[in-house]
Amino acid sequence: MSRTPTPSWPADHAERYRAAGWWRGETFGQMLRERAAAHPDRVALVDPAAGSRWTYAELDERADRMAAGFAARGIAPGDRVVVQLPNIAEFFEVVFALFRIGALPVFALPAHRESEITYFCAFTEAAAYVIPAEHGGYDYRELAAKVRAEVPGLGAVFVTGGDPGPFEALADLPRDPVPLPGPAPHDLAFLQLSGGSTGVPKLIPRTHDDYLYSVRASNELCGVDEHSVYLCVLPAAHNFPLSSPGTLGALYAGARVVLCPQPSPDVAFPLIEQEGVTLTGVVPPLALVWTEAAAASTYDLSSLDVLLVGGAKFSEEAARRVRPALGCTLQQVFGMAEGLVNYTRLDDPAETIVTTQGRPISPDDEIRVVDDEDHDVPPGTPGHLLTRGPYTIRGYWRAPEHNATAFTADGFYRTGDIVRLTATGHLVVEGRAKDQINRGGEKIAAEEVENHLLAHPAVHDANLVAEADPYLGERTRAYVILRAGAGPLKPAALKAFIRGRGLAAYKVPDRVEFVEQFPQTAIGKISKKDLRAAAVRTAQEPVAGPAGG
Ligand code: AMP
Numbered sequence: 240m241s242r243t244p245t246p247s248w249p250a251d252h253a254e255r256y257r258a259a260g261w262w263r264g265e266t267f268g269q270m271l272r273e274r275a276a277a278h279p280d281r282v283a284l285v286d287p288a289a290g291s292r293w294t295y296a297e298l299d300e301r302a303d304r305m306a307a308g309f310a311a312r313g314i315a316p317g318d319r320v321v322v323q324l325p326n327i328a329e330f331f332e333v334v335f336a337l338f339r340i341g342a343l344p345v346f347a348l349p350a351h352r353e354s355e356i357t358y359f360c361a362f363t364e365a366a367a368y369v370i371p372a373e374h375g376g377y378d379y380r381e382l383a384a385k386v387r388a389e390v391p392g393l394g395a396v397f398v399t400g401g402d403p404g405p406f407e408a409l410a411d412l413p414r415d416p417v418p419l420p421g422p423a424p425h426d427l428a429f430l431q432l433s434g435g436s437t438g439v440p441k442l443i444p445r446t447h448d449d450y451l452y453s454v455r456a457s458n459e460l461c462g463v464d465e466h467s468v469y470l471c472v473l474p475a476a477h478n479f480p481l482s483s484p485g486t487l488g489a490l491y492a493g494a495r496v497v498l499c500p501q502p503s504p505d506v507a508f509p510l511i512e513q514e515g516v517t518l519t520g521v522v523p524p525l526a527l528v529w530t531e532a533a534a535a536s537t538y539d540l541s542s543l544d545v546l547l548v549g550g551a552k553f554s555e556e557a558a559r560r561v562r563p564a565l566g567c568t569l570q571q572v573f574g575m576a577e578g579l580v581n582y583t584r585l586d587d588p589a590e591t592i593v594t595t596q597g598r599p600i601s602p603d604d605e606i607r608v609v610d611d612e613d614h615d616v617p618p619g620t621p622g623h624l625l626t627r628g629p630y631t632i633r634g635y636w637r638a639p640e641h642n643a644t645a646f647t648a649d650g651f652y653r654t655g656d657i658v659r660l661t662a663t664g665h666l667v668v669e670g671r672a673k674d675q676i677n678r679g680g681e682k683i684a685a686e687e688v689e690n691h692l693l694a695h696p697a698v699h700d701a702n703l704v705a706e707a708d709p710y711l712g713e714r715t716r717a718y719v720i721l722r723a724g725a726g727p728l729k730p731a732a733l734k735a736f737i738r739g740r741g742l743a744a745y746k747v748p749d750r751v752e753f754v755e756q757f758p759q760t761a762i763g764k765i766s767k768k769d770l771r772a773a774a775v776r777t778a779q780e781p782v783a784g785p786a787g788g
């Protein structure tokens with residue numbers, strides 16, 4: 240297979256980012272080493288489900304030992320390792336071990352199934368795949384067996400937290416630390432996943448230098464210091480809880496990370512009280528649930544200073560409820576795994592906090608708001624958000640063709656978001672130009688699901704669009720044309736078919752509607768715009784008859 244070099248910043252930009260002090264020549268492996276030396280006995284990680292509390296010294300030592308184990312199994316610098324772990328302490332042991340080697344975690348989510356994981360393992364030519372034995376009632380060893388059958392080149396499968404079955408237990412790896420040279424700060428640290436808009440997810444190459452900058456700067460803007468306690472509520476591998484400021488921010492500050500096994504208030508609220516949690520990050524639907532539950536809750540949430548809300552648009556109305564209900568400061572965050580992260584500032588006027596999605600982290604984040612022809616629009620007018628800067632990638636990993644359109648010639652990332660800039664330089668997210676559905680912060684690329692729908696023998700054509708949902712913000716509706724002469728098909732059967740193809744459950748269409756034809760544009764292309772409008776118009780209607788779903 241030909242190797243395209245990983246796109247990177249041009250030398251003059253890199254030089255500027257170093258000179259400005261954004262890139263400081265640190266790596267995550269060194270960072271943990273330094274924190275462990277500075278305060279070995281401080282608690283770094285609390286894993287309530289396992290009943291474990293690891294100090295900085297313990298996490299550091301475990302990472303060394305696990306790195307030795309991985310190295311003994313042949314995992315080398317630059318190798319990709321698909322990591323699919325829930326919110327457990329071992330997630331950090333594994334990830335820091337890979338950082339120490341200079342191998343690249345590929346951050347899969349616990350919700351991913353064989354469709355996604357097979358792709359990640361095959362596309363990244365993964366040297367290994369790390370899973371829990373079971374989680375949330377699901378057996379990941381069965382998933383791994385299917386993936387291994389499909390990807391013969393996949394190296395080892397490592398299992399934590401139970402009988403490894405036909406694979407190897409992480410706990411059984413050799414554990415005598417070996418000297419490892421470790422990566423350089425400008426080397427890749429990991430591959431993050433893009434929600435994307437294409438048939439298969441794109442992989443996002445982040446370096447130690449650039450990611451550490453976003454984490455360090457996030458700490459400053461979110462008030463994270465060594466006294467902070469961060470509750471990791473969303474899946475730990477996701478960019479938001481990982482870095483905005485997230486678990487890595489907390490560890491950078493020498494603070495404490497508490498791993499929340501489930502996001503519901505009955506699990507999260509007692510942990511907030513017991514551990515004195517000071518900040519956490521949630522998606523808008525969860526923020527709604529939490530603000531409602533807080534009123535009736537007897538748990539003491541007074542330690543909570545900051546609630547970060549992002550991943551999808553937080554409505555102004557819901558934003559206004561946060562402080563009265565939870566007694567903390569709302570911080571809106573509009574970020575992307577590709578880089579750019581915007582925060583409302585803790586001392587922004589209350590109106591700014593509830594009506595905007597914040598402003599960029601860095602003075603060197605370049606923002607352009609443009610029309611369809613890439614011309615800048617007048618300030619205050621909605622347009623496409625383009626960005627480049629010291630922690631925004633210049634291209635996806637091994638995707639030269641896609642990069643040619645996803646980035647401008649001068650290196651701006653086309654976010655696919657429609658935004659408006661306020662007079663204070665804050666961004667308001669007004670919509671989206673990319674063919675993606677944002678289901679309460681979980682991104683769904685329409686094309687990916689459409690391809691799976693098209694695989695059904697009775698399906699002639701399919702389109703996936705968003706419809707409004709009072710709780711999720713958006714949910715999915717599939718418009719499907721059946722083949723002439725195909726027998727009857729129920730929506731439930733089509734959904735079961737999609738599920739059976741091993742797609743993450745959140746990508747299974749919420750609603751399927753069979754139609755005779757799709758609306759067309761003036762030149763005869765399918766008009767997604769009209770389909771979206773139809774979905775919006777009819778979102779509240781039950782779908783008629785036995786075809787309903
Ligand atoms: P990804 O590129 O998969 O990391 O997803 C990032 C995308 O999530 C952004 O480009 C936005 O479309 C969306 N997003 C994240 N945070 C917000 C927010 N606070 N408001 C609206 N959209 C958001």
Ligand code: DBH
Pocket residue numbers: 478479482483549550551572573574575576577580680
């Ligand atoms: O949605 C996202 O991808 C996101 C949201 C908030 C993100 O990557 C982030 C903050 O860093």
